[in-house]
Amino acid sequence: MTNAVNENEKLVYEVKGLNLWYGNDQALKDVHLDIKKNEVTAIIGPSGCGKSTFIKTLNRMIENIPVVRTSGEILYHGENIFDKSIRVEELRTRVGMVFQKPNPFPKSIFENVVYGPKIHGIRDKKLLMEIAETSLRSAALWDEVKDRLNDNAYGLSGGQQQRLCIARCLAVQPDVILMDEPTSALDPIATYKIEELVDQLKAEYTISIVTHSMQQAARISDRTAFFLMGELIEFDTTETIFSNPRDQRTEDYITGRFG
Amino acid sequence: MEKDIRVRQIIQKNISEKSRFADRIMPVFFFLMASVSVLTTFGIVATLTTDAVKFFQAVPLREVFSTRLSPLSATPSFGILPLINGTIFTSLIAMVVAVPMGLAAAIYLSQFATEKMRKVLKPVMEVLAGIPTIVYGFFAYSFVTPLLMRLLPGLGAKNVISPGIVMGIMIIPLVASLSEDAMNAVPNIMREGALGLGSTKLEVALKVVIPAAISGIMSSIVLAISRAIGETMIVTIASGSSKNFSFDITQSMQTMTGYIVEFTSGDAASGTTGYYSLYAVGLLLFAFTLLMNQMAHHISRKYREEY
Numbered sequence: 001m002t003n004a005v006n007e008n009e010k011l012v013y014e015v016k017g018l019n020l021w022y023g024n025d026q027a028l029k030d031v032h033l034d035i036k037k038n039e040v041t042a043i044i045g046p047s048g049c050g051k052s053t054f055i056k057t058l059n060r061m062i063e064n065i066p067v068v069r070t071s072g073e074i075l076y077h078g079e080n081i082f083d084k085s086i087r088v089e090e091l092r093t094r095v096g097m098v099f100q101k102p103n104p105f106p107k108s109i110f111e112n113v114v115y116g117p118k119i120h121g122i123r124d125k126k127l128l129m130e131i132a133e134t135s136l137r138s139a140a141l142w143d144e145v146k147d148r149l150n151d152n153a154y155g156l157s158g159g160q161q162q163r164l165c166i167a168r169c170l171a172v173q174p175d176v177i178l179m180d181e182p183t184s185a186l187d188p189i190a191t192y193k194i195e196e197l198v199d200q201l202k203a204e205y206t207i208s209i210v211t212h213s214m215q216q217a218a219r220i221s222d223r224t225a226f227f228l229m230g231e232l233i234e235f236d237t238t239e240t241i242f243s244n245p246r247d248q249r250t251e252d253y254i255t256g257r258f259g
Numbered sequence: 260m261e262k263d264i265r266v267r268q269i270i271q272k273n274i275s276e277k278s279r280f281a282d283r284i285m286p287v288f289f290f291l292m293a294s295v296s297v298l299t300t301f302g303i304v305a306t307l308t309t310d311a312v313k314f315f316q317a318v319p320l321r322e323v324f325s326t327r328l329s330p331l332s333a334t335p336s337f338g339i340l341p342l343i344n345g346t347i348f349t350s351l352i353a354m355v356v357a358v359p360m361g362l363a364a365a366i367y368l369s370q371f372a373t374e375k376m377r378k379v380l381k382p383v384m385e386v387l388a389g390i391p392t393i394v395y396g397f398f399a400y401s402f403v404t405p406l407l408m409r410l411l412p413g414l415g416a417k418n419v420i421s422p423g424i425v426m427g428i429m430i431i432p433l434v435a436s437l438s439e440d441a442m443n444a445v446p447n448i449m450r451e452g453a454l455g456l457g458s459t460k461l462e463v464a465l466k467v468v469i470p471a472a473i474s475g476i477m478s479s480i481v482l483a484i485s486r487a488i489g490e491t492m493i494v495t496i497a498s499g500s501s502k503n504f505s506f507d508i509t510q511s512m513q514t515m516t517g518y519i520v521e522f523t524s525g526d527a528a529s530g531t532t533g534y535y536s537l538y539a540v541g542l543l544l545f546a547f548t549l550l551m552n553q554m555a556h557h558i559s560r561k562y563r564e565e566y
Contacts, residue, residue: 061451061454061455064451064454066374089457089458089459090457091457092454092455092456092457093456093457096455096456097451097455099448099452101448103448103451103452104452105452105453105471106449106471107470115456115466119456119457119462119466120457168452168456169456172456172457
């Protein structure tokens with residue numbers, strides 16, 4: 001499951017000394033972490049440890065909360081995403097996001113997938129159709145929906161909706177996919193399908209996934225970061241984290257002694 | 260831990276003494292209260308219909324649907340079209356003002372305003388809705404009309420444009436508030452989904468939130484139309500009582516409501532055809548607003564986007 005660590009692998013993200021506050025409460029404390037290309041990085045930790053906050057900082061979604069302040073740097077392919085020259089909308093087309101609860105738009109399946117391409121100026125119907133098919137195929141949903149692309153997305157099951165959201169995210173050709181507990185609202189079979197999908201997608205995309213389930217982290221990720229009370233306690237290959245953690249707190253958490 | 264026997268005793272005592280009477284009588288009382296408005300509606304419809312029937316017995320339908328309205332002349336004529344015309348034009352102008360401005364305000368409040376801003380703006384806007392309509396009417400007649408006269412030299416002292424605009428302003432809070440409610444009901448995760456795909460805030464508002472809230476927005480517009488049709492004071496004061504059938508909005512026109520005001524304030528002797536015509540107009544007005552409300556209901560069901 002885990003790849004050998006290769007120092008020459010390209011870094012997609014370099015997080016350097018990231019601090020984040022909600023008003024006066026500090027939610028992230030001096031986080032340093034690198035995310036490597038075509039790897040799955042799992043973020044684990046107990047509720048309120050800052051793992052969701054962290055992942056939402058990577059595409060600056062966290063800024064939708066008005067009281068948030070940050071300091072430090074997040075380099076994305078060498079560029080600081082907090083830099084004034086960065087257009088946040090462009091960043092988000094490069095760094096897609098899948099949310100905790102499936103959140104399709106109340107439109108048809110087709111319109112959901114092509115929403116991103118459409119708002120970014122793609123009008124050609126043939127091209128949109130192609131995008132829809134490729135994205136739905138990559139999200140392992142095509143065969144289930146190809147005959148009802150014009151049906152409302154809310155007619156799909158929860159698991160299908162979540163894969164539709166993944167397809168919607170793939171349709172703008174991102175480079176990174178951030179997943180914020182994508183299976184927490186799904187049953188085990190739907191969860192299994194998403195996990196399988198993540199495994200397939202990492203050949204082409206870099207994925208970072210927040211999860212409450214340690215088994216999930218162990219099953220699908222190459223590296224795991226353990227957060228506790230806003231601090232990154234330990235970050236290593238998933239194998240090391242789960243078999244031979246360096247920090248006592250990591251060991252306590254993964255063995256279920258707290259959290 | 261020892262159980263406290265006293266608590267149990269008090270509960271037991273009170274439960275057995277609690278009156279069953281209130282439980283039985285109160286629902287009946289509530290039902291009667293609820294019936295009042297239903298019965299009133301029936302009462303109004305019955306009164307309107309009985310007297311309107313007398314009108315239709317006296318006046319042939321051909322005359323009713325004519326353009327000549329002159330109830331007090333030696334050869335009276337009761338054509339309804341001038342009134343319908345006046346009502347449609349004033350309402351139309353009101354909608355041209357109220358819909359874009361109300362929607363823009365709703366979008367601003369629900370998508371862009373900070374919490375602080377919203378807390379200031381919403382109550383201020385609701386004050387607009389609380390101003391008595393006679394004040395609006397006076398405002399239209401003594402302020403807006405003179406102002407417009409400078410721009411449109413041919414404008415009559417009584418005209419359709421000025422009350423139309425003022426009525427529109429009066430209705431803005433209705434459209435804004437109901438539309439904002441509909442937009443706020445769109446779950447936040449949907450906005451996040453759109454933002455996560457690189458949408459700007461404006462794109463989120465126009466491409467995701469409004470389509471998802473369209474049923475509420477449409478029904479707010481229909482309710483606004485119904486409000487405009489039923490509005491009385493503003494048009495009575497500022498648009499006058501000309502009964503000519505014309506399409507010239509710079510001049511006076513009478514609305515259905517305005518007609519009723521004019522004739523209930525003294526001119527029509529009880530039992531005359533003119534008197535019964537009031538009931539016919541009233542019935543028509545009632546039918547119009549009922550139709551609009553039904554339409555609002557229908558629209559909100561038909562266009563509801565499931566999420």
